Amino acid sequence: MASRSTPIAADRSVPGLIVKFGDYPLHHGGVGAIRSLGRLGVPMFAVTEDRWTPAAASRYLSRGFVWPTTGTERPERLVEGLLGIGRRIGRPTLLIPTDEEAAVLIAEQADALRPRFLFPRVEPELPRRLASKQGLHQLCVEHGVPSPAAAFPDSYEEIARYAAAARFPVVAKNREAFERRRKPAVHGTTRIGGPRELLELAREWGPRPGVIIQEYLPREEAEDWIVHAYFDAESTALSMFTGVKVRSWPPHAGMTANAYVVDNPELAEMTAQFIKRIGFSGIVDLDWRYDRRDGLYKLLDFNPRMGAQFRLFENEWGIDVVRAQHLDLTGRKVPEGEQLAGRRFIVENIDLPAYAAYRRSGYTTPHAPARPSSTELAWVARDDIKPFFTMLVRFVRPGARHLLQLWRARRTRRRAIAE
Known part of the structure; x- marks a missing residue:
């Protein structure tokens, strides 16, 4: 019988490196990955915009490498920068991309990066195609996967x-x-x-x-579902999780602000079959929308990397997709187990405005449990509180202004459409 109290035997000799390109310092997914592997004793490193990001403040970070990028640099420059970081770490290191630019670069520049880093083997052109709205739509058509x-x-x-x-x-x-x-x-x-x-x-x-x-897809006739999983070199799921998105920011079209783990075997099977057909290996974050008008789950987005809300999902052994990848690529067995249904995830700094917006719209999610079995917060953690306060300092003034601007722009657009 699985037990969350059983220690996970991670290989502590293989560190992890959070790889991000572009200026988005308030990224809770990176902090979540640092905590997830750091709590297992795995040394964690991260690319950061500066020394005062939430990720840089985590007690589980061994070292941050300040490297401001835009995400539009030439691949050669980005590869050179990663190899330089690899030399400074001084041992084989697992790469954990947090954006499409990083995931695509790692796949397309695998030959140059592999001597110093660990990452899943995948067809070089596949992540770019999956991250493209047109490429994903074409793949869905080719493999009979419903999409808008x-x-x-x-x-x-x-x-x-x-x-x-x-x-x-x-x-x-x-x-x-x-x-x-x-x-x-x-x-x-x-x-x-x-x-x-x-x-x-x-x-x-x-x-x-x-x-x-x-x-x-009218929101009153739809439900937003998410699937996070890790697939091995044979495109077999070693961990698979399904959940329902309750709120996002901006409303109905942005980052997950509040979500629940909900068992959905049909959606898990659809995802597993699609991944097997396209031959992907690694962590995936998929957005599906259930259309009540025709009873179909339609694939909206395919992120070929860790999703920011991945910490929503754990199985009964305490395995999430980041831990699954580290165990698999270091030759360890990934414990199988049921996902923790009813678990809730909240992103504190964006869920409050999202709650206000959804309450006014009257949107509800029928499949969300009435009460959570447990709650994971994106920023607050008793054993690692500094990232939360660092986020507050950076978010409150410019963040509040940005949220207000977004809300006003959307209200103006709705009025224009109504007229």
């Missing part, structure tokens, strides 16, 4: 033809994940109410719009 109907216009003329025949509302997203680092055509997921609004927006997208236009 989508169009990928290459010109204003194609958009005009689409607008004349489409059923509105629709949503627009950037076609490639990396566009958010440059000059994105749209910011996040943008709901478009009608042809006129679409054509007005499209005039700002340039001669070759890098967008995907997707069918809108």
Whole structure:
């Protein structure tokens, strides 16, 4: 019988390195990974924007490497920087990417990085394709996985033809994940109410719009589900978790703010079959939306790396996806066990505004338990409190202003659509 009190026999001679490209210091996923492996006695290192990030403040961090990046640097420069960090650590180290740019770089530059680092073997082009909205949609079509109907216009003329025949509302997203680092055509997921609004927006997208236009799944007819898992070299799931997203920020289209572990064998099986067919190895974070109108789970996003909310999920042995990867790649057995159903995850700094927004909208999640079996907080931890206070200092003033700006922009857009 599994027991959470049984110590996990991690290989403490193999450290972990949190790899992130771009300026987003308030990332609770990186802090969660540092704590998860650090509590097992695994030495943890991290790339940080500066010395005063929450990750840098963790008691479980052996050392932070200050390396400000934008995510748009040439691959050669990023590889050189990682190899330099590897030389300073001085022993084989597990790479743990927290964004698509890092996950794609590691896959595409595997030959250069492998002498100093451990990471899953995967087809070099696959993570980039999975992170792309167009690439993911094509893979879903190829393998019979439901996904929202989508169009990928290459010109204003194609958009005009689409607008004349489409059923509105629709949503627009950037076609490639990396566009958010440059000059994105749209910011996040943008709901478009009608042809006129679409054509007005499209005039700002340039001669070759890098967008995907997707069918809108009404929130009152949908539920947001998440799947986190770790797959070995044979694309077999060594850990698999399912949960339901209760709130996100920005509302219905952003980062998870509140979620519960809920058993969903059907969704787990769909994910396992898809991963097996495409041959992926490593940690995955998938967003699915259940459409009550046709009874289908539709795949929205595929993150080929650790998700920020991964600490929502543990099995009865205390295994999460980061621990599973470290155990597997260091030749240790990954204990199998049931996920801890009813467990709740809260991101303190964004769940409060999300709660207010969802309460006004009347949105509910039928599958969420009435009461959690336990709660994991993104920032607060009794054994590692400094990241929480560091987050507060960095978040309160600029963060509150940013949240207010986002909320006002969305309210203005809704009014414009209504008019």
